[in-house]
Amino acid sequence: MELIKDISSMEDCCREKKLKGKKIGFVPTMGALHKGHLSLIQKARDDCDFLVVSIFVNPAQFGPGEDFEEYPRDLSKDTKLCQRQGVDVIFIPLKNKMYPKGFSTWIQVEGKLTSSLEASSRSGHFRGVATIVAKLFNIILPDYSYFGEKDYQQALVLKKMVKELNIDTQIILMPTIREKDGLACSSRNNRLTFEERKAAQVLHESLMLAKREIQNGKDDPSSIISSMVNLIRGKDFAKLDYIAVVNPENLEAVKKIKGKVLIVLAVHIGKIRLIDNMTI
């Protein structure tokens, strides 16, 4: 396994593989790898000839007052995990090479998709995500790129960007991986205290409650949301950011439940903001 920091070296390496007709797989990450990332890496390893994992904590997708500085970083552990999974290259570009002085080119997916839910709470977040992912796609030229369903809205934004800018990669979306108690794997989970970690179960619990209610025939989103809100309010440390019952295609709010819906939520547990979702 190779560790590449330099952007030009990474480009040259991928162009050479491409010319040889190798299928390039790409898993973009912010490091602090967990079981969710590993499931993406395993799938990519199965699908592709040449596998690149990027580790880059992208400042442009963090707003002011968010946890860019505190975001967990553990390169030596990440390196071992990647080695064990048969990753070919870890790409760890420097911040001032990805965003050199005077950088001002941004990709914005406009419209409802990037103005609701996560975007309401994290202004500029998706502009930062779209721009860094497009840059990484241009450097790595992946045939397939892998993302997790936990960041569902992000995946829809990136799929739209790839389609509308005619980027030549196929986005593969993989199911959310969960801890034993149902908590969705996230690099931020490590930052929870013991008590908070227990409280964090409530995201998944509330989704399961919604699932039961829908399966029992409830079709009124506002009633389901209020059951979830009540459950979350009862927990110490937990402070709701948003819950919504939406159409999984376009994330627009659903008025009456029939067919598939997506329930998405964000909850602060102490100082840590967690998100989760479930298609029902």
Added chain:
Amino acid sequence: MELIKDISSMEDCCREKKLKGKKIGFVPTMGALHKGHLSLIQKARDDCDFLVVSIFVNPAQFGPGEDFEEYPRDLSKDTKLCQRQGVDVIFIPLKNKMYPKGFSTWIQVEGKLTSSLEASSRSGHFRGVATIVAKLFNIILPDYSYFGEKDYQQALVLKKMVKELNIDTQIILMPTIREKDGLACSSRNNRLTFEERKAAQVLHESLMLAKREIQNGKDDPSSIISSMVNLIRGKDFAKLDYIAVVNPENLEAVKKIKGKVLIVLAVHIGKIRLIDNMTI
């Protein structure tokens, strides 16, 4: 020579060439080809193995009230010219395939470069240019892409975009081609009446006047600009939009002339807006 309308067919064609190690050259145009375009095509033909010319009048770079509908179109003449120059493929995508319903992904190069000069007069113009050119780059994957110096500001914007988004193409800038009387070749020249066509000489005349004054030792931009303004004011049909004496690297206004400067101007001749520039 092949004529391709379908985006996927164009992508497949270029990917195949790429895999064979062919160097792809690309000249993006809005059609109504003139000697300026032909000089780009000839250079690209010399440099590359496989040469694509796109013809697409890009609605996104025209503002409301601009001449999108009136922009000259002559596909049969363009086709003959390309054939004669040894072009391999003319790519003529449909508007509703390039911008399908709900399209909302835009690339914006922010900052002074896209808020001055052409941008002051044509709001949203460079957002439209950057987005369509990035899309075409993603479809055609050119090793080299060719642009004319007449659209100097556009070239700087695109160079910045390519660098900052890590797009794998090299932008080649070619000198402005002029008619016998000095008027810069432009598809819009054909829309001038006989009298307007004569008046249009004033853009080049005023640049030559500025050149003489600078060569005679004048170093005050405002004095040079007022000589140019006086010359233009004296012409029937001509109405000045802007003149500026700027640094050719970043298009920032120059306070005192020493070393290379770029003089840029835009003038309405009747209903037609023309631009020109000269490095002195």
